[in-house]
Amino acid sequence: MTIGFYSYLIGAIAFLLLSLLLGTSWRGRVHGKLLVIASVTTTIWAATLALYAWFDKSPSSLIWTIEIVRATVWLIFFSVLLNSAVTVRSAQGGQFGKFKYYIYSVSFCLLLIVWGAPLIEPYFPGQYDPSYQLVGHVLLALIGMVLIEQLYRNTREDQRWAIKFICLAVGGMFAYDFYLYSDALLFRQINANIWIARGAITALMVPLIAIAAARNRNWVVDIFISRGVVFYSASLLGAGVYLLLMAISGYYIKLYGGEWGTVVQIIFFVGAFLFLSLLFFSGQLRSKIRVFLSKNFFSYAYDYREEWLNIISTLSESRARYPLEQRAILALAELVESPGGALWVGDSSSGTYFRRACFGDTSKAPNRIDRDDPLINKIKTMGWVVNLEELENSPHLYTDLSRPEWLVDLTQAWVIVPLFQGEQLYGLVLLIQPRANVKWDWEVKELLKTAGKQAASYLALEDAAEELFEARQFEGFNRLSAFVIHDLKNIIAQLSLVVRNAEKHHDNPEFMKDAIKTVDHSVEKMSRLMSQLKNAGKAAAANELDLEKILQDVIESRANQRPVPIVECLVPEKINVVADRDRLGSAFEHVIQNAQEAAGRKGSVQVRLESMQNKAIVDVEDTGHGMDEDFIRTRLFKPFDTTKGLTGMGIGAYESREYIRSLGGDIHVESVLDKGTLFRFEIPLVNGEQDAAVSTEGAYV
Numbered sequence: 001m002t003i004g005f006y007s008y009l010i011g012a013i014a015f016l017l018l019s020l021l022l023g024t025s026w027r028g029r030v031h032g033k034l035l036v037i038a039s040v041t042t043t044i045w046a047a048t049l050a051l052y053a054w055f056d057k058s059p060s061s062l063i064w065t066i067e068i069v070r071a072t073v074w075l076i077f078f079s080v081l082l083n084s085a086v087t088v089r090s091a092q093g094g095q096f097g098k099f100k101y102y103i104y105s106v107s108f109c110l111l112l113i114v115w116g117a118p119l120i121e122p123y124f125p126g127q128y129d130p131s132y133q134l135v136g137h138v139l140l141a142l143i144g145m146v147l148i149e150q151l152y153r154n155t156r157e158d159q160r161w162a163i164k165f166i167c168l169a170v171g172g173m174f175a176y177d178f179y180l181y182s183d184a185l186l187f188r189q190i191n192a193n194i195w196i197a198r199g200a201i202t203a204l205m206v207p208l209i210a211i212a213a214a215r216n217r218n219w220v221v222d223i224f225i226s227r228g229v230v231f232y233s234a235s236l237l238g239a240g241v242y243l244l245l246m247a248i249s250g251y252y253i254k255l256y257g258g259e260w261g262t263v264v265q266i267i268f269f270v271g272a273f274l275f276l277s278l279l280f281f282s283g284q285l286r287s288k289i290r291v292f293l294s295k296n297f298f299s300y301a302y303d304y305r306e307e308w309l310n311i312i313s314t315l316s317e318s319r320a321r322y323p324l325e326q327r328a329i330l331a332l333a334e335l336v337e338s339p340g341g342a343l344w345v346g347d348s349s350s351g352t353y354f355r356r357a358c359f360g361d362t363s364k365a366p367n368r369i370d371r372d373d374p375l376i377n378k379i380k381t382m383g384w385v386v387n388l389e390e391l392e393n394s395p396h397l398y399t400d401l402s403r404p405e406w407l408v409d410l411t412q413a414w415v416i417v418p419l420f421q422g423e424q425l426y427g428l429v430l431l432i433q434p435r436a437n438v439k440w441d442w443e444v445k446e447l448l449k450t451a452g453k454q455a456a457s458y459l460a461l462e463d464a465a466e467e468l469f470e471a472r473q474f475e476g477f478n479r480l481s482a483f484v485i486h487d488l489k490n491i492i493a494q495l496s497l498v499v500r501n502a503e504k505h506h507d508n509p510e511f512m513k514d515a516i517k518t519v520d521h522s523v524e525k526m527s528r529l530m531s532q533l534k535n536a537g538k539a540a541a542a543n544e545l546d547l548e549k550i551l552q553d554v555i556e557s558r559a560n561q562r563p564v565p566i567v568e569c570l571v572p573e574k575i576n577v578v579a580d581r582d583r584l585g586s587a588f589e590h591v592i593q594n595a596q597e598a599a600g601r602k603g604s605v606q607v608r609l610e611s612m613q614n615k616a617i618v619d620v621e622d623t624g625h626g627m628d629e630d631f632i633r634t635r636l637f638k639p640f641d642t643t644k645g646l647t648g649m650g651i652g653a654y655e656s657r658e659y660i661r662s663l664g665g666d667i668h669v670e671s672v673l674d675k676g677t678l679f680r681f682e683i684p685l686v687n688g689e690q691d692a693a694v695s696t697e698g699a700y701v
Contacts, residue, residue, distance in 0.1 A: 007197060011202040014202075019040045049066075064114045144174030163216070332417055340358070341431040344368075353427065361432065364409045387414070558593060565596070584663075588681070604623050619680050636669065666682050
């Protein structure tokens, strides 16, 4: 294997990859088709020359044919581009139309020479001169350079950036061919070194052609070149060139440094490595590289899919180092290589904008911005992204506004980005001067404005969540207050009954004994209520309780009202549940009290206790007026909905059901109008091991 083989092999591999990329991205337009054909032809050309170098053979008719075909295909491609780029006029159209005839004529003559000379030579010896063929190749190269120069010259200046790389690449290829064949024509033979180097030199053109294909959308070749790959490739290439230069410098230091050469060489290499490390960790250098690559190698300054994913990732990061306000600043700052900024959010009541967060060197940013500030009013009405440098240099673009006074001390201020939530200006983000010179145009403005809306939606969502959390805290406190008031109402009713009967029965020792017991019970219950108020945010203590004992206590407290409930325990052993004694007792007491009131003095209330399927069952059954299904479904457990007028609050049933459900149980209601109602409490047993001893059905017939 020779160096020529490797040189052309590199060229073949490079154009093979380019051909695959172009072929899979082609969408049917003629420009893209010709570019794919030219790339495939160049791949075959390089692969064929690599094989000839492998077998160490001199160029034959096949090689010269492929050489002609490669040049012709590229010339046809550029002639089509030229015809598309030029506005056809009579003189220019005729002039540019001649190029294809020049191409076809020279290529045809060259093919005749290549294949016809060996046939004619035996009959007309000495008539064939190899310089004829060299002249033909020189003419093809010359036509290519002129064609590319005319294409670039006749392309509008604002569109030249799209074709300049392919003009440089293929123009360089024809220039090299011109040099190769001119040298061969002068010295009557092809220079082997120039011929061998051509394969590797051709491979260098592939990145430039790929970039040009990605820039020209009218070719309909949708090539995606990752900005990350380009950035890291450029960084590695720069690092490689730097290390190569340092190696050459170190070699000469050692060569001419005398006895100090080795020491100086070591110091030089360590210093060069440290300097390279500093460059790699330099945020400003990385920013400048990104901006340079975006300006010169891509049709758009941003990869919008990647940028949008980065914005969403920054704003929605759940385990972030920074709070959401700072992440909002960071998401906008990273778009324009800014090292930081400040965020102001409007107050809904006063309209003033208060500073909520800073990121980077923005400590001099004001704490508040008045709602009547002229710049703020313009941003509200116009939706501007304000470049402060542009504001100072071209105030007419901003209807002759001036730099706001609240930014006088912040000399690094650069851009003000509005955060719109719908039509409302939710807040502002001020970004400071970027690390690199960012081109300020419509693309940057629109991206910042759109990203600002996204940041505003996240900030508004977080504010709404905080307001909801506060509202739920107040709701919880108000609900607890309602429950406490409900219990106090029951205590007041008991004490009022004692006071009303005191005048008649104060001489009765049994009445006084019951009255003192009632007062003591009320004081104890009020003390527990005060404890609940003091510990409103804490969960109630849960203990293992004897359910039968709790029911007996509740029945005893309700015994002064007619009808007196009758308790029936259908389980021989104790039934234990885990609950808060006061809240569970309050739930039973409320339902039993309602049953007494519904049944009236002539009715009856029965309370049954049993166990069934690892649950304790407490039935409270009365013979009252009953309820219909619609009332049970829509009103019975609805808080603050009562049928008792001013004497009721409508939260007893709701509180009872919610607490039983918090224990893992539930309350079921069955009722028939004018017959009665059954409330069934289902509460999980303490260990789930008690089995049902007796099972009775409490449904109505």
